[in-house]
Amino acid sequence: MSAHSPDGINRLVGDFMDLQEQWESDRENFDWRVLQELAQRGAHAYNEGAGPSFQALALDGMRHNEFHERFLSYLLQAGFNPFHLSSAGSGAAEIPVIDHASLAEAAESNPFSARMRSMLMDLARKHFEPLVQDVASGMQASAAPLFPAAKACAESIPEDLMQRIAPELVGQVGAMPSRQHINPTEGYLSAAEVEIDNSRRPYG
Structure with a gap:
């Protein structure tokens, strides 16, 4: 099966x-x-x-x-x-x-959720490195293949990394429909x- x-x-x-x-x-x-x-x-x-x-x-x-x-x-x-x-x-x-949004919210009061979110943040650094490189080379962030995922999963991306990708998304809730x-x-x-x-x- x-x-x-x-x-x-x-x-x-x-x-x-x-x-x-x-x-x-x-x-x-x-x-x-x-x-x-x-x-x-x-x-x-x-x-x-x-x-x-x-x-x-x-x-x-x-x-x-x-x-x-x-x-x-x-x-x-x-x-x-x-x-x-x-x-x-x-x-x-x-x-x-x-x-990702609900996990970030849970992480504020639940240590297990906080460690789970940390796992995703650690992975995000490697996963979105190609996007960082695209932006550094002059590409518009929104035109990069990985940008939709970065925007939708913003709560699990470290702030310093998001600053390098799309500073306007720092602190914003990810664009994920309910x-x-x-x-x-x-x-x-x-x-x-x-x-x-x-x-x-x-x-x-």
Whole structure:
């Protein structure tokens, strides 16, 4: 079963929820290798053109803890590109595969979220270096191939780096449409999304 098929995405979400429950019930004996294997299977499950990505369903809007922090680390090790832009449905605007704005907001009060954001900022320096070089060579920033991603993911780009790319974007909220605007009839993750939504509450 492909991780990029409708059933594959739902299976990944279900596996993630099962592992989270296992970790919650017995943290000391949890086998992190199983979570790492899931990250390897789902690192590129962006759900192109059909709905929210697997990574968004697993991480966006959550009260982050060690489980989420490790999962993001494993995803990045497996090749996940958090700055990738994807359309959530036919005719929908392209948005980042995870919500950088909500992560930045969570990072203000949650140390796990703050470390997760730091991971993305570290990666941003390497990922957007070609854009920095384009601008340094005289190209208009908005004409560079990586500029749409930089603008949409601005909350995860270090301020000094953004100053070199587009100073006018420093301190601004990224141009990402609200995920509430996704048309649920165009996706196929309704059951998985309900399961994720039900989990969006503080851990006891």
